[in-house]
Amino acid sequence: MNKNNVKIGLGLIGLFVVNFLVFKIAVSREIGLIEIPVVKQVIFPRTKIEDSMIKMLEVPSSFVSDAMYTDKEDILNLYSDIQTMIPIGSPFYKSVLFNESELPDYPKILLKENQVVYTLDTNLVKLSGNSIVVNQKVDLITTYRNKNESPLVDVLVSSVRVIGVKDKKGIDVLNPKSSGTPHLVLLALDSDLLAIVRAADEIASLELFAHSKVLNEESVLNTEAKILEVINE
Secondary structure, three states, X not given: OOHHHHHHHHHHHHHHHHHHHHHHHHHHHHHOEEEEEEEOOOEOOOOEXXXXXXXXXXXXXXXXXXXXXXXHHHOOOOEEOOOOOEOOOOEOEXXXXXXXXXXXXXXXXXXXXXXXXXXXXXXXXXXXXXOOOOXXXXXXXXXXXXXXXXXXXXXXXXXXXXXXXXXXXXXXXXXXXXXOOOOEEEEEEEHHHHHHHHHHHHHOEEEEEEOOOOXXXXXXXXXXXXXXXXXXX
């Protein structure tokens, strides 16, 4: 092969490469390509987002909206919505991802076997100055008043785990949007005790006190509580 032909061929290839790169740069500048995280594998409802589920993809900037996450670090450890399956290649939309504590059914996730959520209306007076937080153990105290008799004060259920504290709007009190004033306390109550606590709630005032004993068990009924005699009358 003639050396001149080789040089011409190499020159043409080089020119093609340069033109291609220039074209790519020009197109990128024109359409504003940016990298965003997209779904690498199907993400099923109520799934924790991990690095292996994410890949980065170049897309035109005009394709990106405020409804999407653009930084992978903002997505990691979030959870997909309970009603949403996210397909491969989809952007990560903010409306279907939640922090664990923001999940609509978050309190139920914290329940153990044979437990139910018991919601107790409360206020700072009923809390008796206690600062009640999630995962804290509390004793459920009942005060029963019957006309001229002295009030009956009992520990009805001990070592009850708190799984939520919300304000009047139903917002978690630790959320920056919350008033910070507790209105509802969500308790993980043994399902067998539900009827007893409901009955006590109807006839007595219920207060929560921080639990001080070390017990492996949760939601333990005080079988000697005198209010049980009133409930069973």
